[in-house]
Amino acid sequence: MKKVPIGIDGIDVMLGGGLPFGRCTLICGGPGSGKTTFCVQFLYNGVTKYGETGMYVSLGESPSHLAENMASFGWDIEKLEKEGKLIIVDASPIRTLPGEVRIGKLNIGKRDFSMLSLIEGIRNKAEENQVKRIVIDPITTLMLQYPDVSERQNAILDLMETVTDLDITSLMTTELRATSLERQTQAEEFLSHGVIIFHRFTELGRVIRAVQIEKMRGIAHDHELRPYKIMKNGIEIFSKEKMISGT
Amino acid sequence: MKKVPIGIDGIDVMLGGGLPFGRCTLICGGPGSGKTTFCVQFLYNGVTKYGETGMYVSLGESPSHLAENMASFGWDIEKLEKEGKLIIVDASPIRTLPGEVRIGKLNIGKRDFSMLSLIEGIRNKAEENQVKRIVIDPITTLMLQYPDVSERQNAILDLMETVTDLDITSLMTTELRATSLERQTQAEEFLSHGVIIFHRFTELGRVIRAVQIEKMRGIAHDHELRPYKIMKNGIEIFSKEKMISGT
């Protein structure tokens, strides 16, 4: 199976070279776990190290905030965007509001997106720009539009199929609610081709961070928890270190 | 009682020879626990070691992805399929969508399956091809169509009866949501003839995997948890090793 390197040594070692080509991997983590940083790193390395055009579909952060945040790691997102090597799609207005919301001079959001137009939009922009890597960050807000569990699963599958049909390697982020290793797994984890979890828990008063490849179909991979840190130049994963204790 | 060997030494030892002939066994496990790998191994060994035709009903993965994934273990699924020794049924379009979903040139899934046509389809294809082993992987999506607990139990029973009436030995997979040994058992576990669980939990920072025969009616079997690994050539079960600690 063809591998797509993330460009972060530790995780590529754990994956035996990289992510499976053309597949969709779920990135799970709590608030502040570095999910977005990891995903941008995947796109940034794609452009700068491997010459692959990337696309970032933002469902949370505004593009200007994203650029500011990533600048702190020394990554110039806006430059890449201008050069046409990184496509930023601001899908944050996807929200389910009852009717239009306009008060005085204040107009809160355009809210003109929908699930299906999002799929169509991703498809068109990706083909137009010959995109090789896509990040959808996060899918949580999107999923809230589907209160019915069964419909929600279909929505996730439709989104995954769209990017998979285009032979694009993709990451989607989702929220991890539990703050310990004991938890209920989420439906998305069963539906994805692969799942990488960014754990954070507190032990003996210290905050411990660990990355775990929970699942990666078709690829022999490291199953252990490995420590990671958010450094000045992005996420670093220590693929040869072991966790000493865990809950 | 006649036994049907899985062809994985460890588990056949634990079962005293194999699965009970013509019965339905539930395979429970979390994401990345190797449920699908185990099931395909059951079918693959059926064809190559015991000359029995198998059928894989996919309710999750697309057949091409499945083939790719299994190739990593050295199993050529597509070759067996061409030779008529393995029947692959792509039932992944079984989804409950409100109305048709068509947007521009994009047509998301055929969605023409339903529970009863699935049962009918399995029955016809199985008789036509003299199938001896069936895998339905996973039943979770299917079950979501039945929000009422009582109806869901009937759906599971109907599916089990269908394959049982055909004297076919079958495996069905289901998702294990808990990440520790302490959990609530699921209705499917009570309804099945047998239950094999692929546990994964984290202890002292290490990820521990263990297989357990929770239940196997009519067969004296090993009740202990036994370690297993996902190796280059499939799942290996260490039926003589003991777990040292749990929870």
Add this chain to the structure above:
Amino acid sequence: MKKVPIGIDGIDVMLGGGLPFGRCTLICGGPGSGKTTFCVQFLYNGVTKYGETGMYVSLGESPSHLAENMASFGWDIEKLEKEGKLIIVDASPIRTLPGEVRIGKLNIGKRDFSMLSLIEGIRNKAEENQVKRIVIDPITTLMLQYPDVSERQNAILDLMETVTDLDITSLMTTELRATSLERQTQAEEFLSHGVIIFHRFTELGRVIRAVQIEKMRGIAHDHELRPYKIMKNGIEIFSKEKMISGT
């Protein structure tokens, strides 16, 4: 109070001779805990050791599967049935389906039973055959027909009253969902005259099985947890051994 021996030494010792005559005892256990085996042993011993006619009302397993399973313990269920010493009632078609279910040549279940016709049926067959011991296994499926808690309790009480009014000693099985000793007790446990629990939990990597008489009105009994095993010739209970540790 008159005692009815189960015919398994360990449990009869714990009960000070046997179950209270004409009462209904609940048997709780997880999947694979041996509930059905224990119940059939109660009936089988009734016929072969004490010359009492038994009745097994199956709400889960098909009679042919039951016979196969029990054969593995050396018990010839079908022979006893032919001799009129054991009455097998196949009540598994009791299911709540919306409308008839017929597709092509496939007819899924007769579904002609209902709670009240079941009660009537048990009553008639029991009187006709001078039944002394009844097993209803499991009551769970039946209870699912009553989503309202209050109605469900009445249904359980009606079923219990029916067999109690006939002066028949009975066992009913129910599912134990928790996999540890810490759990919520179920309504059935409060409504029954007696409750025997088949626990299974995992400790230090070992699967531990223990039987406990949680409740037995009107009979002085052993309150401790005692280990049990599922052996070649049925369940064996070690009434003089103590559990060393329990969660």
Add this chain to the structure above:
Amino acid sequence: MKKVPIGIDGIDVMLGGGLPFGRCTLICGGPGSGKTTFCVQFLYNGVTKYGETGMYVSLGESPSHLAENMASFGWDIEKLEKEGKLIIVDASPIRTLPGEVRIGKLNIGKRDFSMLSLIEGIRNKAEENQVKRIVIDPITTLMLQYPDVSERQNAILDLMETVTDLDITSLMTTELRATSLERQTQAEEFLSHGVIIFHRFTELGRVIRAVQIEKMRGIAHDHELRPYKIMKNGIEIFSKEKMISGT
């Protein structure tokens, strides 16, 4: 405050002499904890030791079963009843059934009681017989008739007020669902004048029983957990012994 002795040394010592006169005390316990035994002991001692007429309102057990069960402790309930010293009210038919339930020759229960007629009935019988001690066992079934939390609280309060207005010392039993010391307290516990809990939990493989006076308004009392046993002649409480460990 006037005290009403229960006649079990251990608990009377813990209460500093007995229950508060004319108040309602809640008895909480799991299945098999001895709630009913304790309550009957309170009534039996009332008659035989203190010459006070008692009334037992049964909402669960049939009177004949109760008599049988109590006979095992050497208490002749039926004799006391014939002598008019113990009034047994069989309120077990209080059930909420939709419509009449009659099938063939089978007539399931009279079901002619209701909450208010129960209150009226208790009042009339108690005044007529100059009852001094009342037991209502258990109130759980009754409470299920009130799905609304607020109405349920009123029903409990109405029942308590009825017996309190009559200057009768009363016990009501309720079910304890948790099997460990960590639990959610129930609304009834806040509404009662007093609460006595019969705990049972499992530790180091041993079943441990402990009685605790959780609350007793207006009476200085022992707050500790004290071990108890169900002996041949009823419940015995060891008011001077301490529990060694508790979860």
Add this chain to the structure above:
Amino acid sequence: MKKVPIGIDGIDVMLGGGLPFGRCTLICGGPGSGKTTFCVQFLYNGVTKYGETGMYVSLGESPSHLAENMASFGWDIEKLEKEGKLIIVDASPIRTLPGEVRIGKLNIGKRDFSMLSLIEGIRNKAEENQVKRIVIDPITTLMLQYPDVSERQNAILDLMETVTDLDITSLMTTELRATSLERQTQAEEFLSHGVIIFHRFTELGRVIRAVQIEKMRGIAHDHELRPYKIMKNGIEIFSKEKMISGT
């Protein structure tokens, strides 16, 4: 900020002199934790030590039972009431019953109160009698009238504002459901100016009681858990002792 002494040394030390003048403090505790005793002590000391008129709004206990209970601590509630130093409002009939409840000669409760008439009543009686200290015990029953969370919060806020607007220092009691230190905090705790918790948990078989000032806006206070006892003359708090272990 002006302080209002409770008159119990330990807690006044913990509060640095007393409760904040004119504010509303929530008293949380399980059944039997001494919430009512503490509140009455606050009122009793108000009258006898500080010459301040008090008002006790009873939403649970009947006034006569309250007087009896408090007599056991040597407090003559009825005498204070006759002298006009303590106003007792029997608000226990506040219950939401569907329609009138009258059966035969039995008339269950007056049920003529409502939330708004309660507020009006408190206001009028407090102004009329120049009340300085108010206790509302407990607010739980009242809150059950508002199944909607948002409305319930408003009801609590309205009640608090009423007494706060009158420059009266007040206590309200609420039920603590958890029996361990690990719990979910309740909405009332966030809405109150101050929160004092009466914990009770079981450790090493001993019942441990501890008082904790969880919150007290505008006042520097002791944050630790301190042991307390219910003594012959009321609650005693040991503000200089530490708890040794917790959970």
Add this chain to the structure above:
Amino acid sequence: MKKVPIGIDGIDVMLGGGLPFGRCTLICGGPGSGKTTFCVQFLYNGVTKYGETGMYVSLGESPSHLAENMASFGWDIEKLEKEGKLIIVDASPIRTLPGEVRIGKLNIGKRDFSMLSLIEGIRNKAEENQVKRIVIDPITTLMLQYPDVSERQNAILDLMETVTDLDITSLMTTELRATSLERQTQAEEFLSHGVIIFHRFTELGRVIRAVQIEKMRGIAHDHELRPYKIMKNGIEIFSKEKMISGT
């Protein structure tokens, strides 16, 4: 990225200088954790140390109570308000009441605010007064107006966007319900640019307080838990001390 110092040494050290300019940070904590104190400290220091006008939007406490509480730390809120350096918006009447609430002479609250008028109001007042720092405390009551999860998320996002669009650095407070480190993270934590948590848990009988920067997009920051205390002059954070143990 431009930093906005809070003016509390410990937290500014943890943040590497201060909060990110123009972003919205969530302050989570239990009752009595010092959330409000921390926020007012941020505004007070803004005015007195950095010459920046602040705005406090109160959704819980009345302005007069707030002033009283803060006076205990030596902060004269009302003086700053008169000088026009601190704008206090009393938004506490935002409550969802069914219809008008007027009884006799009593008029409970003005209740004329709504979510959108709040947004409009904040916008106008902030522009008018050239506000640089905003605190909204707490958002919980506001969120209760949106029972639908999806709408609630939009409401939070709208509120955040409003202040973010104005280039104002803001804090919003929310309630932490769990009393241990193990908990479910809340939706607000995922939606915010930054999250600071004020933990309080009990260990070995001692109350332990710790502050944690859970998340701060675009800023390298300290991830550890650090002890804090509520002192006479406000919150003090010990950024160089470690917690020794944490559940």
